[in-house]
Amino acid sequence: xxxxxxxxxxxxxxxxxxxxxxxxxxxxxxxxxxxxxxxxxxxxxxxxxxxxxxxxxxxxxxxxxxxxxxxxxxxxxxxxxxxxxxxxxxxxxxxxxxxxxxxxxxxxxxxxxxxxxxxxxxxxxxxxxxxxxxxxxxxxxxxxxxxxxxxxxxxxxxxxxxxxxxxxxxxxxxxxxxxxxxxxxxxxxxxxx
Amino acid sequence: xxxxxxxxxxxxxxxxxxxxxxxxxxxxxxxxxxxxxxxxxxxxxxxxxxxxxxxxxxxxxxxxxxxxxxxxxxxxxxxxxxxxxxxxxxxxxxxxxxxxxxxxxxxxxxxxxxxxxxxxxxxxxxxxxxxxxxxxxxxxxxxxxxxxxxxxxxxxxxxxxxxxxxxxxxxxxxxxxxxxxxxxxxxxxxxxxxxxxxxxxxxxxxxxxxxxxx
Numbered sequence: 530x531x532x533x534x535x536x537x538x539x540x541x542x543x544x545x546x547x548x549x550x551x552x553x554x555x556x557x558x559x560x561x562x563x564x565x566x567x568x569x570x571x572x573x574x575x576x577x578x579x580x581x582x583x584x585x586x587x588x589x590x591x592x593x594x595x596x597x598x599x600x601x602x603x604x605x606x607x608x609x610x611x612x613x614x615x616x617x618x619x620x621x622x623x624x625x626x627x628x629x630x631x632x633x634x635x636x637x638x639x640x641x642x643x644x645x646x647x648x649x650x651x652x653x654x655x656x657x658x659x660x661x662x663x664x665x666x667x668x669x670x671x672x673x674x675x676x677x678x679x680x681x682x683x684x685x686x687x688x689x690x691x692x693x694x695x696x697x698x699x700x701x702x703x704x705x706x707x708x709x710x711x712x713x714x715x716x717x718x719x720x721x722x
Numbered sequence: 723x724x725x726x727x728x729x730x731x732x733x734x735x736x737x738x739x740x741x742x743x744x745x746x747x748x749x750x751x752x753x754x755x756x757x758x759x760x761x762x763x764x765x766x767x768x769x770x771x772x773x774x775x776x777x778x779x780x781x782x783x784x785x786x787x788x789x790x791x792x793x794x795x796x797x798x799x800x801x802x803x804x805x806x807x808x809x810x811x812x813x814x815x816x817x818x819x820x821x822x823x824x825x826x827x828x829x830x831x832x833x834x835x836x837x838x839x840x841x842x843x844x845x846x847x848x849x850x851x852x853x854x855x856x857x858x859x860x861x862x863x864x865x866x867x868x869x870x871x872x873x874x875x876x877x878x879x880x881x882x883x884x885x886x887x888x889x890x891x892x893x894x895x896x897x898x899x900x901x902x903x904x905x906x907x908x909x910x911x912x913x914x915x916x917x918x919x920x921x922x923x924x925x926x927x928x929x930x931x932x933x934x935x936x
Binding site for chain 2: 535537556558588589590591594596619688692695696699700701702703704706718720721722
């Protein structure tokens, strides 16, 4: 009998206009399902289209494993979605627009909720670092009260940078998992030693 | 990173060998025996740097040493010289980080690398102190705790030197378990079944490899 396909989730979240949809597209190898519509509220001043549902992409890992990428809507009023999204997720990437004070305020709310309600490895990507008025990584860490959470500058439009951010998150998650894993076998490392 | 694996095995076995490697479509060789690498310090350091970057490396053990020179550079000296100020491009960095991710919990041996002018000796000493303090050393933590990109380069160089020279080795499961058992008494960690943990590591490793290849 054929083995059931295993699905794990990676959540990409953060305030409006930070690059979440683009990052989902960069990390997916399938056609991304986007739920962008014309923005009508204050978001329309930032961009013409915004995500109202979920961006969704699939990265096929092998025949038995798929990574499903979810890009969430960028408003803190959608925080309730974490209850569903965090089930079976391996981590979360927060993206924040380094140039926008509104983005920082929204991010603070979203991250506070995340820290209180969600137990997942997390990394923060600071986008638009090349734009005038962008806050430095140190400023962002301090303003957002991120504690030990890693903040990495990222240009979400560039695939390589999206990959590095995802790999950082997954690398940290792997270290944590290895740390918990006392069940490793010496044979697993025979090719290295 | 097979290059490091080959060098480590060759140095630890201390058997006469020849390393053949390809750089810019040209095949070169360097000889090694128990006394060290054959050549002048500059030649050996240059060859080792080329080997670090080479994608095609092989070690031949059945070697005729009759025609090679008599000058030898002791392995710790040779590795120290090759790594002095050594920097790498983004691709090599990615390969080294990927290699680091695969290393198991380690023990760190103390060796007087300062005698061989190892420039990153202070960082190596800190690594050994971490091992002594925790009873286990995790290279992944050590590298990820770098303060900045320059510090990361130093730490990766230390990883290369200690790995190649056999100064790090897998910690025996028994000793790590006894250390973890002590931590658990005080740590009050949430316990998960070993199967779930092993599965998570395997799953994450697969995803990392896939994303790297995108």
